[in-house]
Amino acid sequence: MKQKINFYSGPSILPKQVIEQAQASIENFENTGLSILEISHRSKEFVAVMEGARALAKELMGLGDNYEVLYMQGGASSQFYMIPYNFLLAGQTGVYIDTGTWANGALEQAKLFGNVHIAASSKNENYNHIPKQLDIPGEAAYLHLTTNNTIFGTQYHFTENPKKHFGIDYPLFADMSSDILSRKMDFSAFDLIYAGAQKNIGTSGATLIAFRKELLQKQRKPLPAMLDYAVQAANQSMKNTPASFSVYVSYLTLQWIKEQRLEKIEAQNNRKAQTLYDAIDASSLFKGTVAKEDRSLMNVCFVIGDAALEKKFSELATENGIVGIEGHRSVGGFRASIYNAMPQSGVDTLVQLMEEFERISG
Amino acid sequence: MKQKINFYSGPSILPKQVIEQAQASIENFENTGLSILEISHRSKEFVAVMEGARALAKELMGLGDNYEVLYMQGGASSQFYMIPYNFLLAGQTGVYIDTGTWANGALEQAKLFGNVHIAASSKNENYNHIPKQLDIPGEAAYLHLTTNNTIFGTQYHFTENPKKHFGIDYPLFADMSSDILSRKMDFSAFDLIYAGAQKNIGTSGATLIAFRKELLQKQRKPLPAMLDYAVQAANQSMKNTPASFSVYVSYLTLQWIKEQRLEKIEAQNNRKAQTLYDAIDASSLFKGTVAKEDRSLMNVCFVIGDAALEKKFSELATENGIVGIEGHRSVGGFRASIYNAMPQSGVDTLVQLMEEFERISG
The missing domain is CATH 3.40.640.10 (Type I PLP-dependent aspartate aminotransferase-like (Major domain))
Structure with a gap:
């Protein structure tokens, strides 16, 4: 598995x-x-x-x-x-x-x-x-x-x-x-x-x-x-x-x-969030949903804004072992919760998939 | 162990x-x-x-x-x-x-x-x-x-x-x-x-x-x-x-x-309680603490009424792998909680120990 x-x-x-x-x-x-x-x-x-x-x-x-x-x-x-x-x-x-x-x-x-x-x-x-x-x-x-x-x-x-x-x-x-x-x-x-x-x-x-x-x-x-x-x-x-x-x-x-050590966890959390928000900001497909200065380092919300494409990305994510990135119904799209225990590699995989999806959907 | x-x-x-x-x-x-x-x-x-x-x-x-x-x-x-x-x-x-x-x-x-x-x-x-x-x-x-x-x-x-x-x-x-x-x-x-x-x-x-x-x-x-x-x-x-x-x-x-099946569990619970209360009633050392007609089939409370002997029995029980029979401080002595998951064999072991203790303390 x-x-x-x-x-x-x-x-x-x-x-x-x-x-x-x-x-x-x-x-x-x-x-x-x-x-x-x-x-x-x-x-x-x-x-x-x-x-x-x-x-x-x-x-x-x-x-x-x-x-x-x-x-x-x-x-x-x-x-x-x-x-x-x-x-x-x-x-x-x-x-x-x-x-x-x-x-x-x-x-x-x-x-x-x-x-x-x-x-x-x-x-x-x-x-x-x-x-x-x-x-x-x-x-x-x-x-x-x-x-x-x-x-x-x-x-x-x-x-x-x-x-x-x-x-x-x-x-x-x-x-x-x-x-x-x-x-x-x-x-x-x-x-x-x-x-x-x-x-x-x-x-x-x-x-x-x-x-x-x-x-x-x-x-x-x-x-x-x-x-x-x-x-x-x-x-x-x-x-x-x-x-x-x-x-x-x-x-x-x-x-x-x-x-x-909390210092190290904080640094890792900062880097994970940076990786994901950088990918969102660099994308012409995925869009962040909140004011940049208030972005959460824990819950990263983003959308495509096209229901069919969002469904496709969801399926691609599932095929690649990703669980739980559906956005809350109040916001729609996607939410990646990247708490302390999430490794950088998990975020990296998500970002690679986003980039791949943007290429094939572009 | x-x-x-x-x-x-x-x-x-x-x-x-x-x-x-x-x-x-x-x-x-x-x-x-x-x-x-x-x-x-x-x-x-x-x-x-x-x-x-x-x-x-x-x-x-x-x-x-x-x-x-x-x-x-x-x-x-x-x-x-x-x-x-x-x-x-x-x-x-x-x-x-x-x-x-x-x-x-x-x-x-x-x-x-x-x-x-x-x-x-x-x-x-x-x-x-x-x-x-x-x-x-x-x-x-x-x-x-x-x-x-x-x-x-x-x-x-x-x-x-x-x-x-x-x-x-x-x-x-x-x-x-x-x-x-x-x-x-x-x-x-x-x-x-x-x-x-x-x-x-x-x-x-x-x-x-x-x-x-x-x-x-x-x-x-x-x-x-x-x-x-x-x-x-x-x-x-x-x-x-x-x-x-x-x-x-x-x-x-x-x-x-x-x-x-609840019928079987009930029958087992009745038998476990009967075994323990029978032992208490047959004992000249251990005494039940409650009115017989109101005895609980789940929590069997009994005392010796002698702090030194109770301490000794507690030690014997611990040596034999028994855990948790100290009575609540409101009652003292002992309480054996014999819920659904307790097998008859657990009660039998306790009763054997009670009988052995009565012989050696008698």
Whole structure:
């Protein structure tokens, strides 16, 4: 069977080493004689996984002990409502920048709990850029943004501290589901960060949350225990049985990131994106869909703009072992998700196919 | 290495066949050339897993098309608040029977949303029995019970339709986390059933929910999308990325149950429990902790009542490959969880050790 090249947007490509370790632990986890799937979350072996994963995520993000790092269930979409449930009291305002389907999903959920102020939206342009003109209030409970928009292929590229950039002195929250730990950054510039694990830091079922502990001091209302960040923190992410295997796979992926070094991963990610965007810019057939300055290094969206040709290229890609480059229905065309685990060779193969296709279709 | 005998209360023993299939799919899932961990939840291969698991759960429970069967995240503990959030409007009353730590956890969460009426509680007797004297109101939003109390080792053994038993004509909801699909029963006698998968139907990360569709007709308030059963149902459990591997392992486990036949599993479960309780009753050293008529067929709790002897027996068990029989701290002593996948031979080994220990300690 031809080797597959996996451009899925998530769940998505994982390092080979992670898959092999996960597979071995399904048979015999840490020499316990038991599968990782059948050991108690209260066993010392699993507690070490949970504690190790939380500590390593904190280390890789360079966060200090003033941050709490937790694993939860329910995906980033569950953070959409948990954030306002915890931090947006009635009468308070949450500020949102509407840069895509998920950013919009987050602000819609906040409306159930308090006031929502939309600082800017690129919705009317099908989210093809990150809005630059912002209406940012002087006071608010928090500002929420999505650092990378998986569906539309845009990403924030801050050149200064983001709170300074936005001119705010209140908390800054970010959904980093599709670009967390794909580049070096000052994670402590954010007061709360969350990310579904299934793109750069594992498989589905685990959600990473990091937040400044002082956020818990804010006046809060009575919450269901499972939805209360303070309760989850007090129970070290084990208020109830966690999605143990998903946390384990995330831990393995974080270990791989540490071994590779984030600097090197960032350089590789830059080069992969450059290769693909250069090919798009050099092509008279393939066209990028977003503003150049906002291009995502993770999700590269491009179209031909001719349904018959797009179908043909799709078929050629499939024949050549490429999986998952169909664009989201909101954009059409193609989307190559080139997360940390995607090697340069995968992108090179895609680019060669694009060039070949342009020759034969030209 | 000595073969391990896994008595963990959850995550817990899985059929060997399930572990082998899961392991194979981590390398190459359904001949896609990709790991199950890295395929999109929107791929046709994974959609078939989700649809297959939901359909098979419905089939094994003998539920008709008037039931919705979903997989969600967050464990049974998330259902503790989702149920009242969806179905307990302000001013309405939810009736709860307080038979253990989790039953109590469920009623505590309901207090955030409406009135809670505790029909009975065995809390003052450390939940060593299922209360028989009940104060059941004539009208309520629902009655909630826990069919099997994992920590304390008690279980409902209904001899008639449970709604008839309780004399109610309003909805009956049940947490079946630790005994779902361990015995044949009329699941349609319940209007809503939920269960964490990590005992009898898979590993952690997946939660099964089945409910009568007509429940969604009831007057409901605006809810976060992720917490709204109607939204989850309309999206076939894929409102967002599910815990895909956990759903897959549950599907494999349900397939195993179907192959084994539930009648046969029930007979084996009865025999395993009988073997262990007979040994306890015949012993002058080991004592059962709960009322005989309420004994759980899933979690068998017993003590010696002498800390030094209990420590010695624990050591003997460990030397003989037994894992996970320490009792929960609320009860002490021992708890042998003997879910579907535990073979009779595992129980026989434990009983032999108990008898040997009684001889040498006698």
